[in-house]
Structures are given as C-alpha cells and as structure tokens.
Amino acid sequence: MVEPGAAGRVGQSGAASGGANLFQAGRDITVHGDVVGGVPAVESVSPPPSVGRVPVAPGLFVGRGEELARLGAVVAGAGRAAVVAVHGLGGVGKSALAARFAAVRAEAFELVWWVTADSPAALDAGLAELAEAVVPETARLPPEERVRLGVRWLATHDGWLLVLDNLTAPADAAELLERVRTGTVLITSRRGGGWRGVGTVVLDVLPPAEAVELMTGLVRAEWPDADVRGADALCAELGWLPLAVEQAAAYLAQARIPPTGYRDLLARYPARMFAATAEGGDAQRTAARIWRVTLDRLADTPLAGRVLRVLAWWAPDAVPRALLDGTADEPDLVEALGRLAAHSMITLTGDTIGVHRLVQAITRTPDPHDPHRRTRDIDAARATATTALITGLLGRDPRDPADWPHHRLVLPHARALLDHSTAAADTGDTCDLLAHLGRYLVGQGDSATALAYFTRALHGRERILGHTHRNTLASRNDLAYAYWFVGDLRRAIALRESTAADYERLLGSDHPDTLTARNDLAYVYRFAGDLHRAIPLHEACLADRERVLGPDHPHTLTAQDTLAAAYLFAGHPWRAIPLHEKTLTDRERVLGPDHPDTLLSRNDLASAYSVAGSPRRAIPLHEATLADRERVLGPDHPDTLITRNNLATSYRAVGDFQRAIRLHESVLADRERVLGPDHPDTLASRNNIAFSHWCAGDPRRAITLYESTVADCERVLGPDHPDTKLYRENLAGTRRSNGPDAVAPTSPSPDDAPPP
Incomplete structure (x- = not known):
C-alpha cells in the first residue's frame, strides 16, 4: 500500500489509459479470454487487458519531478530488463513515488502489478495472486505452485512493471531477481545498502x-x-x-x-x-509507529537503539563520529552505526553522522507503549550524550585558537542537548559542560549565551553540590566575569565580593583560591573606576601571595602584573613601569622567555612606555613581542592580535598615522575573521581606526566609523557597558572637534590583558 503521508498520491480510480490497467489492492480482479481444459501453459498466456494492480490513494501529489526523472532515466538506461530500488527513511514517500511512476508510465507497460513485500510470505502471496490474475485456472492449485507459476509467467514475458513495495532486505528478492531477467522491477525499501547490480534512487524529504x-x-x-x-x-x-x-x-x-x-x-x-x-x-502509519517497526527489526543489535537515543540529543547534522568514541566497544559501535544507516535511520560519512530531526524528536520523547522509548533509557541516553560532549572538551582551552575548531564542532550539539533538556535534569557533567562552553562563548563575544550558561551552571551546582562547594564558588566567579563582560559591574562586584567572603570563610584567608578571589575582586573594582578600593586590595593580594606562595610563584607574578596595570590605569606610570619591568624579569627567570605570561609582561611593559609618553621606547619592544607571540602562539591568537593593535597605537603616537591605520585595519580584518564581527576586541579595533583617522586630520571619516561602532556596541554589549560609553564619548568629541569649541576624543588605551 502507499505510505500514508507520502508526498505523492495517485489520483485516478479505476482503469488507467494505455496498455496497463490499475486497480486498488484488495479489489476483485477480472480476466478476459477463453481457456479450454485445465491450466494452460503460462508461457503462452498474454496479460488480459483489464488485469493489473496498484494502490489508488486519495490526496495530493506534490513535486518530485526530479526524482521521477531520475527513476525514469534509470529504467530507460537499463535496456529491456530493469531493476531499480527507491530507498530512504520510513515516511519519506517511497511508495507514493512508485505509485506515481506507475501511473504516469502506465502506457509503457502491458501489465502493472503491485506487491506488498515487507516479508517473504507477503512477497509469495503477491506472486501467487499474479498467477491467478493472469491465469484464473491456477486458483485451484496449492499456493506454492501458484508462486512458481507467477514467477514463471514473469520470466517468460516482458513489457510488465512489478512493484515490490517496502522490501525488508535485498536478500528477500534475490531468488526472484535471479530467475526473472525480463520486464521492469521497481523496489521500495528502507534499506540503503546491499543493492548490488541494482539501480538506486535515494529519496529525501521534500523541499x-x-x-x-x-x-x-x-x-x-x-x-x-x-x-x-x-x-x-x-x-x-x-x-x-x-x-x-x-x-x-x-x-x-x-x-x-x-x-x-x-x-x-x-x-x-x-x-x-x-x-x-x-x-x-x-x-x-504514523512516523512514530513506522520507525518503531524499523527498530524492532534491529532488535538483534540492541546497541543500535541505544546509539540512536544518544544521537537524538545532539544537532541533526554533521555529528562528529568521534563524539561516540568510548560509548561502546569500537567493533560493536561500527556495527550499530552501519545497521542504522542500512535501514535509513541515519546517514553516514567517514567522519560524520546525520539524523532526521523528527526521528530525534520522537526518539527522545518517552512513550510507555513503545519499548524503544522508555523513560529510563532516554534519560540514560541523555547522560551518555552529555558525558561524551564534556569528555570531548577535556584538555581543550576555550581561549586557545588552536582548540577553537574543536569547540566549533562540539558547540551545535551541546546547544541542542541543552535546549532539549530542562535545567531540573542537569547533572554534574551538564554543569561542567555549561561552564566550559560559557568560557568559550565569552571569548567569542557571545555574552548573552555565556551569561545564560553560567547562570544555569551555578543553579545546577547549588542544587547538586550545595552553595559552598568549590565548584559552586567557581561558577559564581564565572558568572561575575560574564556580568563584567556585559558591563553590569554592579552585579559583578556583588558576586565577587560574596564569593571572596565565602572562600575566606570556608578555606581561610591564606588559601590560594581565596587569594585568587580577592585579586579578581580588585580587578573588577579597577574597571568600575573604584581605584581607592582596587589598588589597596591589589597591594594586599600581592603581599599575601608573596608571604603564602613565595615571590616566584606564578600567582604572585600575576598579582604583580595586575597591580602594575592598576597603577597605570590610575595615571601613575612611574609606579607601573618599574613593577612591570620587575615582573618581566621575574617571569623570564621563573617561566622562561617564551612562556605566554612572559610575553604578556613584555606587551604590558611596552604599553606602559607608550602611555607614559615614550612610544619610541615602546615600538621596538612591541615589535619583538609581536614576533615572539606569532612564533609561540600563532598569528591568530587573541594575544598576538592585542600586540599588533598596541604596536599600531604606538605608531600613531609618534605621528606615523598611515602606518598605524594600515596596521589597525589589518588587525580589524583578522579579528573579524578569527573572533567575529561582534567580539569586543573587534569593536575596539574599529574604534581605534576611527581615532587614527581623526588624528590624521579626517574627522568626517572618523565620525562615520564611530557612529557604526557605537551602534554595534550598544547592540552587542549594551548602552551602559564601559566600552560603549567610551566610544560614545569619542563620537561626541569628534563631532565637537569640527566646531569652534573643538575637543579631541579620548585616546584609547592599549589593549589590556584579558581579565582573570
């Protein structure tokens, strides 16, 4: 029968024009012609003009012109005898396409016969009915003899079309195709492989x-x-x-x-x-039911159902096969994927897996009446899918561009899993996944999603681990960072204050985590402009880390660097520069000249020289740092782009405006490519180009650039973010610079290191 819901529908009822006559399956079939005596030799019997069978289904046939043309081409190209298989996912319209083809090509065939072939018994029954239809006298014979005569009739005639609908496996028709070498056989099947020597047409969903x-x-x-x-x-x-x-x-x-x-x-x-x-x-004939039948046929490979339930939680397209590594023994996993693909439940390439989104939706929806969709199995699959994702991210640095391609592969599948599951079902692995992706997304400029993920991770860890667990406190620190990033300094400060207090209460005032929390709090105070609290806290953190961890500990050196940056931020370069010089010397001695933190100190020292009014001293240090960062970190690392930006700023400070503009523009192009057009660093590059044009005496061009940058910054970061406010002030200053009360825009500071 035609698959209900298929795209194509045969619209006629009764006899079709031409040599073949089409009747609905199950209706009485009449034959015409005189027969004398017993059963005639079937070889000599031509099909009576009114004999034929194909389902007639009411409804609407839409599209499929390309598929019908491909089907016709395969049949035409096969010569006098043709065998073609239409295969695809259950419910995609294979039977409807076959019925439509039979209807529109009816004139080309003397007989059209439709057999529901979803089991060997059904195939035999259809062949026996064919024998009885063309030679009514065979009705008195045993069923197996009628099957033999039906096959014999096909083998000794041509000009017919035999449709084997919903064939379970190619092997079920192998004997028939071996014996019959004439006519045209059109097969529909969910099986996507095993069609040796058979033309195939793959049927996909509708446009x-x-x-x-x-x-x-x-x-x-x-x-x-x-x-x-x-x-x-x-x-x-x-x-x-x-x-x-x-x-x-x-x-x-x-x-x-x-x-x-x-x-x-x-x-x-x-x-x-x-x-x-x-x-x-x-x-x-619902989608849920026909796919249940397919999974029933895969019952001898239980892992197939488990794998499909895991895949149901990820995005439908381009699932890396490597994500399933470790979820089962490799040979068993390969077999399960192969069988799912053979039954059109998934599509496979050498590296990826695809699953129809409705297959996923049904597979992850519990149904007490479906043994393949029990709640406990679906929950177990979600847990496996989550663990596989977080395992795939272990050891990957969300801030390292070398690891970004892997994050981009995992991200759509993690998003899908998180979207399809509720926060109430989050596990420890889910919270770890949320926290890791939040850190990656902040670095990519997607602050809104990062904020949502950090918030969900915090609530989950509070529920699972309690309010005072170290992972819970880490989530609060992550969330504070996200608030800082979007410019909500009030919330960032409140969270970091409470987190630092809890660390001190739970772990003691000298615990390394407590000292880190206090340093992070000082950093937020600095960006909020509260230098009266930021600088003393930075100084206290440095003193405590020197006492507890020692003067050469990496965390102590970080405290030195952030204190020096605070001095520079406060307008005290004479205090910042000696401390930056000391930190650089210490890091070169302790960490080595190529350590990323050492390169950071060199960048910060060069920037301090520039801010202090010594850009000619800054330029050679920036140039050397840029060469080392390109060599050690790569040309696309965010830290490398920061140094290139700061070098351009120093060129501008010595009056080499065109060189500065060219370098700023190249940084902008690279940041747009690497970070995306909405990343805060990308927006900062656009601001720097605008300021450079103003310095070069082109305020009109600067105004145009500032206007677009402010608009994008308000959209991405919000109207109250410090960067938005700075760029808005620069726009206003540039506009005023054209009037009698000319006021220059604020010179942008060099790019700072990422916050803790």
Missing part, C-alpha cells in the same frame, strides 16, 4: 516550499477557508517529512486549528501528537 504546498493543499481540500499561516514553521519542525506533514494536515483539517495551534500542542504534548491521527486515519 520546504513543496512541503508547505502539500500541507496547505491537504488542509484546504477539507477546510477551504483555513488559516494556514505558520505552515512553513510547522513543516520545518516536522523536518519536511511527507508522512508527518500529511499526518499534521489531516489533524489540522479535522480539528479546525491553525498550524500555530498544532505546534503549541506538539510542544506541550509531544508523545500524543506524534501518535495522533485524524478520524479514520491509520494509527499504524
């Missing part, structure tokens, strides 16, 4: 526009004045799968609800809606 056309056409056939707004969004949610589109359309027409109403029901009651059919519909 979005055709899926919408199918849905709206079916709905309005029953409900002419239906409101079908939102049909495109509903079809997208259904993954443009023909069966699901038709199932939904029938429900819309019967219930008289718009597509938006169906989407709402689907979101709130997914299990019921996946199984819902309109009155008179076939409950066995």
